[in-house]
Amino acid sequence: MRVLIAGDMEGVAGITRWDQVMAGKPLYEEGRRLYTAEINAAVRGAFAAGADEVVVMDCHGAGGDASFNSLIYDELDERCEAVVQDEWTGYTEMLEQGCDAALFVGMHAMAGAARGVLSHTVSGTSWRNLFFNGTRVGETGINAALCGTWGCPVLLVTGDDVVCEEARALLGAELGTVTVKRGLGRFSARHLAPARARAAIEDAARRVLAQSPAVKPYDPGRPCEVLVELAAPEHASKYRHRDGVELRDARTVAATAPDWLSAWRRIYF
Numbered sequence: 123m124r125v126l127i128a129g130d131m132e133g134v135a136g137i138t139r140w141d142q143v144m145a146g147k148p149l150y151e152e153g154r155r156l157y158t159a160e161i162n163a164a165v166r167g168a169f170a171a172g173a174d175e176v177v178v179m180d181c182h183g184a185g186g187d188a189s190f191n192s193l194i195y196d197e198l199d200e201r202c203e204a205v206v207q208d209e210w211t212g213y214t215e216m217l218e219q220g221c222d223a224a225l226f227v228g229m230h231a232m233a234g235a236a237r238g239v240l241s242h243t244v245s246g247t248s249w250r251n252l253f254f255n256g257t258r259v260g261e262t263g264i265n266a267a268l269c270g271t272w273g274c275p276v277l278l279v280t281g282d283d284v285v286c287e288e289a290r291a292l293l294g295a296e297l298g299t300v301t302v303k304r305g306l307g308r309f310s311a312r313h314l315a316p317a318r319a320r321a322a323i324e325d326a327a328r329r330v331l332a333q334s335p336a337v338k339p340y341d342p343g344r345p346c347e348v349l350v351e352l353a354a355p356e357h358a359s360k361y362r363h364r365d366g367v368e369l370r371d372a373r374t375v376a377a378t379a380p381d382w383l384s385a386w387r388r389i390y391f
């Protein structure tokens with residue numbers, strides 16, 4: 123069994139503020155330790171369920187050279203391997219080769235979600251809303267669609283209660299989730315102690331991988347329209363002459379393609 127673990131930082135127990143997830147800030151090193159420990163918990167669960175190969179992929183844009191590079195590699199479980207990618211959604215090799223399941227650890231809710239801790243979609247400053255064929259999605263939807271492109275189901279999502287609910291609504295009620303904190307607001311939460319959060323993640327990872335997949339791979343539909351409501355008209359200017367991208371109004375851009383990945387690449391890369 124081959125397992126991909128995609129990680130983000132904002133949904134980790136103990137993390138509530140931007141300074142814990144932005145490179146160079148005093149609290150970032152604490153955030154990295156908490157993040158790496160939760161990833162390791164998922165790795166342990168995957169191996170306990172019988173995984174032969176576990177690859178960890180950091181999806182957190184911490185800024186500069188820390189982007190997609192926030193894990194403390196020296197502390198990673200020695201049985202897994204870790205990918206540092208140039209661009210988010212850029213690394214697809216593991217999925218292309220055939221991957222049995224994906225686990226998403228440390229996820230945050232979509233932009234605008236009430237109580238979603240550190241909620242945003244792609245960019246807190248330039249993106250407001252994202253839709254796949256009319257369904258509003260957050261970053262869980264993006265990662266799930268990437269995995270779904272190669273038929274890989276997402277079996278576990280961890281983060282605050284808001285993203286867990288968002289993920290079940292999108293991927294199905296059978297999805298495994300671990301709520302490591304309850305969102306009280308965008309910058310406030312009631313957390314499990316990190317040690318308990320890790321135990322719950324390890325247990326859930328083992329459980330979802332030990333049974334036959336309860337959730338189907340996510341496909342937003344074919345053809346697929348990816349539509350972004352940007353925060354302000356100036357953010358639309360870079361899309362103005364881009365092939366296959368249409369400006370619907372001063373700050374709304376859309377791309378339609380035969381499949382999700384092709385539409386996404388027109389917008390994102």
Ligand SMILES: [Zn+2]
Nearest residue numbers: 130131182183
């Ligand atoms: Zn992030």
